[in-house]
Amino acid sequence: MGRAPCCDKxxxxxGPWSPEEDAKLKHFIHKxxxxxxxxxxxxxxxxxxxxxxxxxxxxxxxxPNIKHGDFSEAEDRIICTLFATIGSRWSVIAANLxxxxxxxxxxxxxxxxxxxxxxxxxxxxxxxxxxGFSSLLxxxxxxxxxxxxxxxxxxxxxxxxxxxxxxxxYSLGFSNTTTTTCLTAxxxxxxxxxxxxxxxxSCNQFSRSKDSEFNYGGARGGNxxxxxxxxxxxxxNELGDEKQKLIDSSxxxxxxxxxxxYSTLDSFF
DNA sequence: AATGTCGGCAACCGCGGACAA
DNA sequence: CTTGTCCGCGGTTGCCGACAT
Numbered sequence: 001m002g003r004a005p006c007c008d009k010x011x012x013x014x015g016p017w018s019p020e021e022d023a024k025l026k027h028f029i030h031k032x033x034x035x036x037x038x039x040x041x042x043x044x045x046x047x048x049x050x051x052x053x054x055x056x057x058x059x060x061x062x063x064p065n066i067k068h069g070d071f072s073e074a075e076d077r078i079i080c081t082l083f084a085t086i087g088s089r090w091s092v093i094a095a096n097l098x099x100x101x102x103x104x105x106x107x108x109x110x111x112x113x114x115x116x117x118x119x120x121x122x123x124x125x126x127x128x129x130x131x132g133f134s135s136l137l138x139x140x141x142x143x144x145x146x147x148x149x150x151x152x153x154x155x156x157x158x159x160x161x162x163x164x165x166x167x168x169x170y171s172l173g174f175s176n177t178t179t180t181t182c183l184t185a186x187x188x189x190x191x192x193x194x195x196x197x198x199x200x201x202s203c204n205q206f207s208r209s210k211d212s213e214f215n216y217g218g219a220r221g222g223n224x225x226x227x228x229x230x231x232x233x234x235x236x237n238e239l240g241d242e243k244q245k246l247i248d249s250s251x252x253x254x255x256x257x258x259x260x261x262y263s264t265l266d267s268f269f
Numbered sequence: 270a271a272t273g274t275c276g277g278c279a280a281c282c283g284c285g286g287a288c289a290a
Numbered sequence: 291c292t293t294g295t296c297c298g299c300g301g302t303t304g305c306c307g308a309c310a311t
Contacts, residue, residue, distance in 0.1 A: 014280085014281075015279095015280075015281090015304095015305090016279070016280075016305080017279090017280090037296090038296080038297075039295090039296070039297095050281095051296090051297095052281085052282095052296095052297085052298095053280075053281080055297080055298085056279090056280065056281080057279090057280085059298095060279075060280085061279080088300065088301090089299090089300085090299080090300065091298075091299060091300085102298095102299075102300080103278085103279080103280085103300095104278090106300075106301085107277070107278055107279085108277095108278095110277095111276065111277055111278075112276095112277085
């Protein structure tokens, strides 16, 4: 039953690829393609490597049209917005950045972009976060770092909007990438919930999976920890007229960035 | 100059869904 | 329907060069 055994784990080489191995793999794929079977490929190509390793090497480094080097400001913005909208789905983000690999984007986010956006470790948490940002709990920005980053980034300066009643009140400048994308993610989700919820009060859909967990600092449990899935208490009770503005702007951003792919976001929530 | 620390990046690991037998 | 493998993904590790002490 089942398929033939995978590669011989004992006989395979691990670690960095040599130029000779790269050449062998490249030559074989150019001549024969992958054949839809990575497991059989290394043997056919004369490589003592696991099929998985070959696939990774090809996809991340050897295949044509791979971009290496610095990311542009436009790429930064796309990564940030998509990350805030869909979380750490690097393959989906990579699909929106031609020539970039998921591994590249993941490394770039973890080593540079995260620091560029959030700066030093803050004292005051930002009260809105998507599951994608939950991994950043140790590096959430203070209002001052938000403003600092905002002025340094010099991105789309627009009037700030005050977000009251969230423990610590302060202005969130829409021009800041991080803030915008947090609000974008929150309001996109909220608008989607509006469409699917008859009474507008249920947040169940936000806790269905780890990727759709949401919380607001304005809605905390008895232990003071943010509660998962309490988006509505903020959107319905506290945000008032600003709610629609947020939803409208976030829909525009998402539509502009993702185009026809935007409709596929439904599948994530 | 030697040693320690940090950051960037390539590669590996383990998991879950899809699919073949 | 069950079992076992393949594939793709995200998270993590470890190597190596740059920089600091």
